[in-house]
Amino acid sequence: xxxxxxxxxxxxxxxxxxxxxxxxxxxxxxxxxxxxxxxxxxxxxxxxxxxxxxxxxxxxxxxxxxxxxxxxxxxxxxxxxxxxxxxxxxxxxxxxxxxxxxxxxxxxxxxxxxxxxxxxxxxxxxxxxxxxxxxxxxxxxxxxxxxxxxxxxxxxxxxxxxxxxxxxxxxxxxxxxxxxxxxxxxxxxxxxxxxxxxxxxxxxxxxxxxxxxxxxxxxxxxxxxxxxxxxxxxxxxxxxxxxxxxxxxxxxxxxxxxxxxxxxxxxxxxxxxxxxxxxxxxxxxxxxxxxxxxxxxxxxxxxxxxxxxxxxxxxxxxxxxxxxx
Amino acid sequence: xxxxxxxxxxxxxxxxxxxxxxxxxxxxxxxxxxxxxxxxxxxxxxxxxxxxxxxxxxxxxxxxxxxxxxxxxxxxxxxxxxxxxxxxxxxxxxxxxxxxxxxxxxxxxxxxxxxxxxxxxxxxxxxxxxxxxxxxxxxxxxxxxxxxxxxxxxxxxxxxxxxxxxxxxxxxxxxxxxxxxxxxxxxxxxxxxxxxxxxxxxxxxxxxxxxxxxxxxxxxxxxxxxxxxxxxxxxxxxxxxxxxxxxxxxxxxxxxxxxxxxxxxxxxxxxxxxxxxxxxxxxxxxxxxxxxxxxxxxxxxxxxxxxxxxxxxxxxxxxxxxxxx
Numbered sequence: 001x002x003x004x005x006x007x008x009x010x011x012x013x014x015x016x017x018x019x020x021x022x023x024x025x026x027x028x029x030x031x032x033x034x035x036x037x038x039x040x041x042x043x044x045x046x047x048x049x050x051x052x053x054x055x056x057x058x059x060x061x062x063x064x065x066x067x068x069x070x071x072x073x074x075x076x077x078x079x080x081x082x083x084x085x086x087x088x089x090x091x092x093x094x095x096x097x098x099x100x101x102x103x104x105x106x107x108x109x110x111x112x113x114x115x116x117x118x119x120x121x122x123x124x125x126x127x128x129x130x131x132x133x134x135x136x137x138x139x140x141x142x143x144x145x146x147x148x149x150x151x152x153x154x155x156x157x158x159x160x161x162x163x164x165x166x167x168x169x170x171x172x173x174x175x176x177x178x179x180x181x182x183x184x185x186x187x188x189x190x191x192x193x194x195x196x197x198x199x200x201x202x203x204x205x206x207x208x209x210x211x212x213x214x215x216x217x218x219x220x221x222x223x224x225x226x227x228x229x230x231x232x233x234x235x236x237x238x239x240x241x242x243x244x245x246x247x248x249x250x251x252x253x254x255x256x257x258x259x260x261x262x263x264x265x266x267x268x269x270x271x272x273x274x275x276x277x278x279x280x281x282x283x284x285x286x287x288x289x290x291x292x293x294x295x296x297x298x299x300x301x302x303x304x305x306x307x308x309x310x311x312x313x314x315x316x317x318x319x320x321x322x323x324x325x
Numbered sequence: 326x327x328x329x330x331x332x333x334x335x336x337x338x339x340x341x342x343x344x345x346x347x348x349x350x351x352x353x354x355x356x357x358x359x360x361x362x363x364x365x366x367x368x369x370x371x372x373x374x375x376x377x378x379x380x381x382x383x384x385x386x387x388x389x390x391x392x393x394x395x396x397x398x399x400x401x402x403x404x405x406x407x408x409x410x411x412x413x414x415x416x417x418x419x420x421x422x423x424x425x426x427x428x429x430x431x432x433x434x435x436x437x438x439x440x441x442x443x444x445x446x447x448x449x450x451x452x453x454x455x456x457x458x459x460x461x462x463x464x465x466x467x468x469x470x471x472x473x474x475x476x477x478x479x480x481x482x483x484x485x486x487x488x489x490x491x492x493x494x495x496x497x498x499x500x501x502x503x504x505x506x507x508x509x510x511x512x513x514x515x516x517x518x519x520x521x522x523x524x525x526x527x528x529x530x531x532x533x534x535x536x537x538x539x540x541x542x543x544x545x546x547x548x549x550x551x552x553x554x555x556x557x558x559x560x561x562x563x564x565x566x567x568x569x570x571x572x573x574x575x576x577x578x579x580x581x582x583x584x585x586x587x588x589x590x591x592x593x594x595x596x597x598x599x600x601x602x603x604x605x606x607x608x609x610x611x612x613x614x615x616x617x618x619x620x621x622x623x624x625x626x627x628x629x630x631x632x633x634x635x636x637x638x639x640x641x642x643x644x645x646x647x648x649x650x
Contacts, residue, residue, distance in 0.1 A: 053522060183565065183568075198568025199566065199567045199568055199569065209557070210557040210559075211557075212586070216590070217590050219564045236544065239533065240508065240533070241524065241566065242524045243523025243526065261537070262535065265541070
């Protein structure tokens, strides 16, 4: 009998361990609703069945798939590179924002708002080929460490969201990033970090140009913005890039409001989820008053629209993908 | 013996019929090189082997996948719709080009060049939602007939190119359209006509806008151009949308030169093909002096760059996908 019991326990334990696709999610309503949604749209006998081609899932990046505090990680990269560039040629610092950025004054940078951030990113990112830029980002990510957590940035992706991405793909979904972050910046790590290939990364874009340089055809990054993939820009980008209405949308801020609104207003089974940053122990706690990842309208209207507010402190038993948890 | 011979003949005949993926291509050099390329990149033992994820094939549309004479079919749609709109409100005809277009004066329209065409397209295509627009294009394609061939436009896709697209996909390629034609115009028929889903259609784009109209989230087509996907714009769009260098590129005009140049200059196995319109019996014969599909630089430099010039009259035993051949 004792041997029999042991076998039963082993089978049950192993069975549970193998069959839970979201082990970093606590067994509560958020997890249950997500799993039920995926089950429904993949069950050919369900009235909510959706063909694989239409199983489009889109996710914001900053604050949804990885952290975004104290500021967007791309901005920290930009500040590093701007500083280097300004040391070689101080004349590139043509505004107070750029001067503050090169001096590492994060507070003043934050005050400059979205326009200031874009200015910094554009000045620091231009003048390279796309290949050179992506290589430089990848190198930076290998050595740079978060200013307070001291972690590698790619260890600051959220383990529960990695599990969710994988679970969706295992069930025939195509997973896209739709982020205000830079397209080429995100491509430098998205495939390794998230399993999301370059053609499924949608982001803000700087101007680029095709030119044959010394006999070599090249895509060059120019100064200037081509497209800002935020707020009402997100539905526009999804239409332009994918041409299908997503059935699963993940975000964390009011910059994601329109894409959740657009996708979940349509007929058929659709799910919107918002990561609510409630965990000032393991991560950060912020919403309405944050200068990055501000979440106000989503908090107020989300539940009424059927969106899931993911309570990070309560719903996740593990936060970081990296070892330091 | 006679029975045995018959069986051998049957087996050989059936074998050939089933095993030729490009039956509308005559057995000559163009066909042999295309088949050899696909064999090489898909054979794991070949030194030219390419992983499925990197098997990206891109094709121009007008003049490459379907015909483009006497003018781009999208322009014929635009003229139809402009005429309708102008009957309801003549004040929209704010330029000589638009007046000529509404009067059906194709010659004057052609003289207005690329800028004129874009003006006509933008005025005639704006003011609808993307959904309404794509539905309208699909309806037009069902009833409209080509001015001289009297064929449905979707019957004027090239059967040999449909076979090539299918052969590539059967061998793990992802096939994209990369065309100067309008993104939403092409999406209205690309999946049915070519088996190319919306997320693999890349084209020129007009401005669009997200707005909640009477409570319904909507993507609206505005006047104005967002991006022209032609010439040096094609590599830029491929980088932005796909983020991988294609290994197979098909085009037919100098508008495709840069994307062939970019893709085939890089290391590794890569193939560029140009459809050369040499068939004034079944289709049309034109190259250097044509106002649509002008092919000059490609003719001169293509062979030296290893590109295949597909001689439509000689290489194809069938042209149209539609019944009338």
